[in-house]
Amino acid sequence: MRESWRWFGPSDPVTINDIRQTDATDIVSALHHIPIGDAWPIAAIREHQALIEICEPGRSPLVWSVVESIPVHEDIKLAREGCQRYIDNWIATMENLAACGIKTICYNFMPVIDWTRTDLKYQLPSGGYALRFDQQKFAVFDLFILQREGAEQDYSAQEIAAARGIFEQMSEEELKLLTNNIIAGLPGKMTDAYGLETFRTTLAKYRDIDADTLRNNLFKFLECVLPVAETLGVKLAIHPDDPPRDMLGLPRIICTAADLEILFNRLPSPANGITLCAGTYGSRPDNNLPEMARTFASRIHFSHLRGVIRDTDEQRSFYEASHLNSDVDIVGVIAALLAEERRRKAEGDEGNEIFIRPDHGHQILDDVSKSVNPGYSCIGRLKGLAEIRGVVKALQYSD
């Protein structure tokens, strides 16, 4: 198991030398400054790699091992005429990364929005802060701020009334914040930031795209990408849709074990793999994470370890809990990942380790007064990593 840490590049308030002090060995990063749809040139990849890998003699080395993510242009998701150009660019990026030795690639196929939360500073009983997704606030956005055509059909009369009540209580400031959280996107997002009007226009492009169509568009994309990935020895790791269900009238197709079965039955290529994001899949009560980790073990190249606690009365709402105390059985997931690594080793595939990273951390201690990318605090993530590391050691000891 390789301990990795996400770095957003030179503007990340958590520097490479800070990360070095966590004792993580691998870096997860991307070229966020290159416009979505363009190919990443080798020179730009090498420049970023040098920022990560060149260090003073005697210091612990860090390696850029995982890309999170190469964004998939909306035209590919929509299978629009002319999208082949973007697929070719995506493949060129993958080839260039492989030429630089970076061969584990996370990506996602979420239309229009990437990962989404309604609250970025949800206060915990400890006084620290977490990220939260609140279904009622999301309904406020959808029904009363965005005023999406047909939105009322997606909510019960009771839900609409509750959302109206909340909307009427919210200040201008709060409404603006909620809107920004949803349409401006969160760090690491692989979609553009929108204004309300462009957001509506972009959503409208998906009017005729249902889940089957979107799935077919993913297959068309992968049919072009997988053969090249196989030749290059690249492992692709699709990230689930977060939160894992349809939203804003958009289909979301990587949400459950059943979705993954469909993907692998259709495209069994060994290059076709997943990012097991425990927190994302775990925000649905019908996903059993240790079981998913065992079922799809050979497909897991990368894992985001974190947990969520779902509201008891509204299971679609959740907050990001501490890494080990949540509704997600992280210890069970880690045990399954370690078992898979033992299997790979026994079969002679020793170097094929799983990259894990402590996903989103709380904002605690010095994080609170610093500028922090939501979810990507230093101390909060380090606490998560330390807890995960403890579990790994304990499980390895008892083997």
Ligand code: DNO
């Ligand atoms: C959130 C992340 C996502 C993820 C992309 C993967 O913290 O897990 O931003 O990086 O959606 O493609």
